[in-house]
Amino acid sequence: MEAKQAVAALSALAHEHRLAAYRLLVEAGPEGLPAGLIAERLGAPPSTLTFHLQQLLHAGLVTQRRVSRQLLYAMAPAPMNALLAYLTENCCGGGAACRPACEPAAAAVRSRSAPAA
Template sequence: MEPDQAVAALGALAHEHRLTAYRLLVEAGPDGLPAGTIAERLGTPSSTLTFHLQQLLHAGLVSQRRASRQIIYAMVPASMNALMAYLTENCCGGQASRAPACEPAAPAARSRKSPAV
């Protein structure tokens, strides 16, 4: 991943609604969710959600496809993995195997309830 791509991805995630929507899509997996379902689960108006999902789409973090009259959004695993790899590429000076600080983090504690899936 190039630095400008990382900045675009991080910028897209730097908003509470987009981050919450993205986490919901990560939880849903590569099959994704219809836009209406995402809006319902997040309690966000459809027009507002569309704006936020477009930001994630332009950053390459999600994909969209049409299924009949619905638009299905899904996370793009390769983009998420590339961003994580970019952020941790030089962790612990390349000595990650010998540095406990560079081991994968435990699941994050949630300070508030996540959207039901």
């Protein structure tokens, strides 16, 4: 992940309604939720929620698919994993103090930089 992508993702999450919507989608899992149900659970007007979901979609943090007449939104795990790996890539300078917390990100960095077999 490049710095520009990290800034876009963090900017998209830097709003109370977008963060709440993203967390709700994380909880829902890969099946996602219809936009109307997200609006209902968050107590947000549908037009406002649509704006916020579009910001998350533009940042690549969620996906959108149409099923019949409904738009379903789901979290996109790869971009969030990439963001977490980017943020913790040099965690504690590789020191032992935070190694357990940073190991998932370190493993992601190693797999990206490993030569193809």
